[in-house]
Amino acid sequence: MQCIINHHNVILQVDTSIIQMHDFKLFKRTNPNLTNAKFILADSGYQGIKHIHANAFTPLKATKKYPLVQEVKDYNALLSKTQGRVEHIFAKFEAFKMFSTTYRKSLLVIQ
Numbered sequence: 001m002q003c004i005i006n007h008h009n010v011i012l013q014v015d016t017s018i019i020q021m022h023d024f025k026l027f028k029r030t031n032p033n034l035t036n037a038k039f040i041l042a043d044s045g046y047q048g049i050k051h052i053h054a055n056a057f058t059p060l061k062a063t064k065k066y067p068l069v070q071e072v073k074d075y076n077a078l079l080s081k082t083q084g085r086v087e088h089i090f091a092k093f094e095a096f097k098m099f100s101t102t103y104r105k106s107l108l109v110i111q
Contacts (some may be wrong), residue, residue: 002026003089004034011089024048041082 002023004013015030023045034040039055049056059076062068068076 001090001093002030003086003093004032005086005089009085009089014093028052041079043083 002013002015003011005011013030013032015026015032017026017029021029023043024047027046027049034053037053037055039057040049040053042049042056042058044059044061046056046058049058057079059079060068060072062072
């Protein structure tokens with residue numbers, strides 16, 4: 001499940017997939033309209049989003065050769081704290097049994 005919120009925690013878009021799909025692949029398939037977004041904060045599942053939106057921020061990773069300096073650790077901590085807002089929204093979704101498990105009943109669509 002992918003959830004896009006604004007800085008007021010208002011849900012702008014929710015996307016799901018029938019099959020298991022990588023976060024960034026779902027993002028590219030759903031093609032959310034983020035042209036008005038000043039910046040995007042995403043978790044590490046969205047590596048490569050910087051190529052789509054210039055002001056996209058994801059956590060930085062250390063390597064054996066280049067460990068993280070304190071500034072980068074602080075940046076990652078701040079980003080993680082902000083991403084907690086999305087996790088709280090996921091928790092609210094999962095309060096509804098239909099969203100927390102696989103829904104196996106047929107759906108009726110009325111147009």
